[in-house]
Amino acid sequence: xxxxxxxxxxxxxxxxxxxxxxxxxxxxxxxxxxxxxxxxxxxxxxxxxxxxxxxxxxxxxxxxxxxxxxxxxxxxxxxxxxxxxxxxxxxxxxxxxxxxxxxxxxxxxxxxxxxxxxxxxxxxxxxxxxxxxxxxxxxxxxxxxxxxxxxxxxxxxxxxxxxxxxxxxxxxxxxxxxxxxxxxxxxxxxxxxxxxxxxxxxxxxxxxxxxxxxxxxxxxxxxxxxxxxxxxxxxxxxxxxxxxxxxxxxxxxxxxxxxxxxxxxxxxxxxxxxxxxxxxxxxxxxxxxxxxxxxxxxxxxxxxxxxxxxxxxxxxxxxxxx
Amino acid sequence: xxxxxxxxxxxxxxxxxxxxxxxxxxxxxxxxxxxxxxxxxxxxxxxxxxxxxxxxxxxxxxxxxxxxxxxxxxxxxxxxxxxxxxxxxxxxxxxxxxxxxxxxxxxxxxxxxxxxxxxxxxxxxxxxxxxxxxxxxxxxxxxxxxxxxxxxxxxxxxxxxxxxxxxxxxxxxxxxxxxxxxxxxxxxxxxxxxxxxxxxxxxxxxxxxxxxxxxxxxxxxxxxxxxxxxxxxxxxxxxxxxxxxxxxxxxxxxxxxxxxxxxxxxxxxxxxxxxxxxxxxxxxxxxxxxxxxxxxxxxxxxxxxxxxxxxxxxxxxxxxxxxxxxxxxxxxxxxxxxxxxxxxxxxxxxxxxxxxxxxxxxxxxxxxxxxxxxxxxxxxxxxxxxxxxxxxxxxx
Numbered sequence: 001x002x003x004x005x006x007x008x009x010x011x012x013x014x015x016x017x018x019x020x021x022x023x024x025x026x027x028x029x030x031x032x033x034x035x036x037x038x039x040x041x042x043x044x045x046x047x048x049x050x051x052x053x054x055x056x057x058x059x060x061x062x063x064x065x066x067x068x069x070x071x072x073x074x075x076x077x078x079x080x081x082x083x084x085x086x087x088x089x090x091x092x093x094x095x096x097x098x099x100x101x102x103x104x105x106x107x108x109x110x111x112x113x114x115x116x117x118x119x120x121x122x123x124x125x126x127x128x129x130x131x132x133x134x135x136x137x138x139x140x141x142x143x144x145x146x147x148x149x150x151x152x153x154x155x156x157x158x159x160x161x162x163x164x165x166x167x168x169x170x171x172x173x174x175x176x177x178x179x180x181x182x183x184x185x186x187x188x189x190x191x192x193x194x195x196x197x198x199x200x201x202x203x204x205x206x207x208x209x210x211x212x213x214x215x216x217x218x219x220x221x222x223x224x225x226x227x228x229x230x231x232x233x234x235x236x237x238x239x240x241x242x243x244x245x246x247x248x249x250x251x252x253x254x255x256x257x258x259x260x261x262x263x264x265x266x267x268x269x270x271x272x273x274x275x276x277x278x279x280x281x282x283x284x285x286x287x288x289x290x291x292x293x294x295x296x297x298x299x300x301x302x303x304x305x306x307x308x309x310x311x312x313x314x315x316x317x318x319x320x321x322x
Numbered sequence: 323x324x325x326x327x328x329x330x331x332x333x334x335x336x337x338x339x340x341x342x343x344x345x346x347x348x349x350x351x352x353x354x355x356x357x358x359x360x361x362x363x364x365x366x367x368x369x370x371x372x373x374x375x376x377x378x379x380x381x382x383x384x385x386x387x388x389x390x391x392x393x394x395x396x397x398x399x400x401x402x403x404x405x406x407x408x409x410x411x412x413x414x415x416x417x418x419x420x421x422x423x424x425x426x427x428x429x430x431x432x433x434x435x436x437x438x439x440x441x442x443x444x445x446x447x448x449x450x451x452x453x454x455x456x457x458x459x460x461x462x463x464x465x466x467x468x469x470x471x472x473x474x475x476x477x478x479x480x481x482x483x484x485x486x487x488x489x490x491x492x493x494x495x496x497x498x499x500x501x502x503x504x505x506x507x508x509x510x511x512x513x514x515x516x517x518x519x520x521x522x523x524x525x526x527x528x529x530x531x532x533x534x535x536x537x538x539x540x541x542x543x544x545x546x547x548x549x550x551x552x553x554x555x556x557x558x559x560x561x562x563x564x565x566x567x568x569x570x571x572x573x574x575x576x577x578x579x580x581x582x583x584x585x586x587x588x589x590x591x592x593x594x595x596x597x598x599x600x601x602x603x604x605x606x607x608x609x610x611x612x613x614x615x616x617x618x619x620x621x622x623x624x625x626x627x628x629x630x631x632x633x634x635x636x637x638x639x640x641x642x643x644x645x646x647x648x649x650x651x652x653x654x655x656x657x658x659x660x661x662x663x664x665x666x667x668x669x670x671x672x673x674x675x676x677x678x679x680x681x682x683x684x685x686x687x688x689x690x691x692x693x694x695x696x697x698x699x700x701x702x703x704x705x706x707x708x709x710x711x712x713x714x715x716x717x718x
Contacts, residue, residue: 027558030628053528053564054495054556082494085531121417123479125493263706293692293714294706299417299479300468301692 001181004174006148007036007113010155011074013185015044018072021159023049025059025076025113033078034115034174060086060112064094067109067164074159077114080168081128086112094164095139108162113155116144116168117209118260118306123299126171129208129261134166135238135270141165141190142237146211148179153188154235161190170208193241195248199230202316203248205271206258207234210307214258217312227320237267245271246278253284254319258307263291285322288315361385362655366589372572372579372609378596382588386657389648392434392587393658394666396426396645399450401674402459403618406449406466410622414682415466419480422450424617427644428551429454431590432519436598441509443489443502444521446481447551447616451521455488459674463681470687471680477687477695496522496529499548503535506546506607517545517601519594525556527570536574536607543606547597548574550611551584557620558629574609584612585642615642690714 001009015021023037029051031038041049052059059075066073077083098106118127134142141163145151151169158165197218204214211233218229230248234240249255255275257268268289275287290307298305361383369377403423409415429450444451452462457473465472466480473483483491492498502520509516527550539546550570554561561568571579582593590612597608615638619626652658693705693714705714
């Protein structure tokens with residue numbers, strides 16, 4: 001299955017298992033603009049899979065309401081770039097519900113899905129990676145898969161998790177990534193990073209599409225420099241797995257973090273800060289952050305903007321030679 | 323005079339064989355401008371009104387010059403959009419491209435009714451407005467192809483085109499409407515008797531920020547005309563499936579509204595004139611719904627036939643196409659001849675070809691532009707990026 005098919009499979013499992021689950025968003029009824037919800041309406045009925053009008057704030061607010069009342073709400077925001085009208089609802093209402101009501105109420109049944117990240121021709125408003133904005137908000141969970149197999153397991157975990165979750169799906173991988181994915185439901189635990197490749201010289205951390213980039217960089221580094229890299233997929237951005245990363249850095253002494261979002265205030269800064277606190281004496285070189293420039297996501301300059309494998313490789317070389 | 327020379331030339335080139343045909347061609351071609359009427363009066367559809375005692379007049383007068391100008395403008399926009407379609411399929415234009423063909427009467431009618439000092443802001447289906455507000459076709463096409471000759475230096479693309487008194491070109495649906503109210507406030511504040519037209523679509527009409535804007539505009543009596551371009555589909559969702567009330571002109575509730583036939587340029591012009599006069603008189607905002615139609619899908623990735631039938635598109639094309647409507651009116655009322663309009667078509671085609679040539683061959687903006695225009699700053703600062711050793715300077 002490819003990524004969008006694995007998402008459909010996950011939603012299918014969720015709707016089958018949980019009779020209160022509903023899927024809604026803009027254009028989900030016919031299957032969604034990325035085909036993630038194809039066939040669900042025919043199978044589960046139009047009272048469980050339905051379209052909303054064009055109102056993100058309304059969609060999320062509505063979703064919070066459904067969740068508080070006890071049903072499982074799976075909301076789709078058509079592009080992560082459009083999540084900002086709903087930012088208030090997510091940050092002020094959803095994230096703080098349990099806390100402010102002293103655990104009397106919660107909207108843990110809410111999961112928000114949104115296509116995320118650059119896609120080659122998205123320009124300013126179809127390519128953003130807003131995970132850093134949400135990482136700053138205690139009370140929600142932010143999850144980003146790197147492949148179809150991961151996506152299904154992580155999405156099902158998000159749906160079952162008793163906290164409001166935001167699930168970002170790398171849109172460039174919707175068709176591009178294909179894997180063998182089980183049809184039955186399965187879960188992948190949240191807040192656990194995965195070490196894809198062990199190494200001894202450098203730790204490289206990324207999430208979503210960028211994981212594939214650093215995997216390539218790791219191979220390049222092995223061939224050209226004889227450097228052994230440890231590649232880690234963070235998977236859950238909030239709350240993130242500090243233990244795995246710090247243990248790895250304690251072993252290797254060097255850390256490279258990469259993401260498409262702009263450098264300043266991007267999530268790499270949080271990881272960087274925590275790692276230097278925990279592993280200061282283990283560090284052999286300054287932590288490298290290979291991220292997008294501090295500009296809005298450009299239209300024509302996209303190939304120069306994204307942190308591609310050459311930029312990561314360059315940063316890695318400089319770290320080795322520090 | 324030119325026509326006579328043209329006729330003579332064609333006679334010479336065609337030779338004696340086509341004498342019969344040539345003769346009639348000479349006859350028509352030698353009709354000079356004195357043979358046409360200078361203006362004609364037309365009956366137009368009455369607008370539905372909401373909270374208004376009377377609406378725009380039901381007769382419109384159009385002069386020959388106006389007619390030819392509208393025709394040329396609409397035809398230019400039509401051809402420009404079709405050319406963009408072609409360039410997109412050739413992958414010369416990439417990214418997003420939302421085409422305006424079918425809706426030409428809206429932007430041309432609006433422009434005909436307002437002054438260049440009035441302000442317009444719309445959403446992403448903006449190529450038509452960019453042209454009517456004064457950007458030449460070559461700059462529009464160059465912006466689409468992302469070249470430095472484009473009106474936003476190639477940095478914006480299809481959805482972000484701007485010029486004086488035209489504020490875009492906005493990607494996020496509905497976000498441009500509060501901006502429009504703000505512009506209207508500035509108009510009122512500066513006292514220059516200008517109005518602001520804030521346009522949005524039937525999909526955006528369900529956004530919360532629009533209702534917030536209605537409230538502010540009515541409360542402070544801002545000279546803002548809210549125009550909903552209802553092309554019946556919000557991307558792929560028909561209006562019946564998206565809106566509890568499809569009477570978009572009534573959605574302002576406490577704001578008076580008009581529903582206008584958006585395929586008839588004279589209807590649009592009269593309605594916008596009426597609205598502009600209303601606002602300039604200080605009576606507050608107005609909501610207008612233009613009932614129009616787009617032939618292409620929502621964007622270039624949408625074939626446009628999965629949520630509507632080909633027959634429906636064909637029907638609108640044959641019965642209500644804005645350019646054909648204008649053409650028939652002009653020819654039937656002796657304002658222009660078919661040949662004259664054909665010549666305009668040829669000239670427009672040529673202009674578009676040249677513009678496309680420019681757009682394809684102009685160089686892309688230099689890499690240094692990547693960091694420019696983030697902020698307004700006196701000393702250029704360095705833009706942080708993935709590499710500590712390669713930085714772009716942000717220069718203004």
